Amino acid sequence: MRFSSGIRFYSKYISLLVLAMAGFLAGGAQSLSNTPALLEPSATQYFQNQYLANPAMAGIDSGLHLNAAYRRQMNGIDGAPISKFFTADGYIGARVGGGVHIFNDQAGLMNRTRVALSYAYHLPLGDRGQTLHLGLSLAMNFQRIDYKAVNGDGSDPSIGAFNRRDNYFEGEFGMAYTNTHWNIQGSLPNIRTLFTGDNKAVDGGTIYFTAISYKFLPEGAISSIIPKVCYRGVRGYDNIFDFGLHAGFLHEVANVMALYHTSGSFTGGLGVNILQTVTLQAMYTTQTNGMKTYVDGGYEIGLTVNLFRR
DSSP: OHHHHHHHHHHHHHHHHHHHHHHHHHHHTTTOOOOSOOSSOOGGGTTTOGGGTOGGGTTOSSSEEEEEEEEEOSTTSTTOOEEEEEEEEEEEETTEEEEEEEEEEEETTEEEEEEEEEEEEEEEOSTTSOEEEEEEEEEEEEEEEOGGGOSSOTTOHHHHHHHTSOOEEEEEEEEEEEOSSEEEEEEESOOHHHHHOOOOOOTTSEEEEEEEEEOBOOSSSEEEEEEEEEEEEETTSOOEEEEEEEEEETTTTEEEEEEEETTTEEEEEEEEEETTTEEEEEEEEOOOTTTTTTOOOEEEEEEEEEESOO
16 A cells, blocks of 8 residues: 555655646746757767766766767768767766756858856755756857858958857756656756846757656666657747657677667667776667758767766
């Protein structure tokens, strides 16, 4: 009876959390801005490095986590976007986690860099791993035109005027509920515009991100199976669902992952884990609908190093 009552209590709690997040997103989505990002975010944010999508994931467990990723999109054309990601996050103590997130994107003449610092608070809700996570990031964005890549008059005053623009500040908020199996989360990548109404972002970036996943722990060669559904609000485009599946083998020594995006693209990946410390992931994403005829898809390499875990 106590077990059944506990299940009902936490099911009710999870439902309230999801409804609250959904209401908050629905009320603010039309006025929120987004980070300068491409239509498809880093594929590592879905399973390998969830801190990329949600500051509440900073320091979610013990140890220090270092993540780096390199992505090249739209292969076959000059000036194709090249993105680089680096994060470091860890558990500081007293239910507090912290992290740093650095993103750089080069596409044609444009060079965009984002540097963010994150604070997360992890509140235990029970003795079976039930935890509420809240996170906040403060970030600076830098956008510049690369003079060396200009095919024309590099002294054009409009180029200089663009590069003299002020760098701009933004904030990001996230929350999540986790236990041994469930991971329910949502984040707002830029809350600055909610208060100022000043939008300096570009089309293609995420306005809000929500996700829900469940981790199965079977016995045998398959050590974990994680189905996941994400919903992204995207500025200037139709909102996108991501349907994903991640499977770990031989106590997570190897893994495969796959994602279908309703933008019309598909992501597949393979990974290997060395001594429960270093994870290397290789992924390929097909091009979105409407562009497959003109350009190829993109590839991404992700590296994770976990240190001082208990």
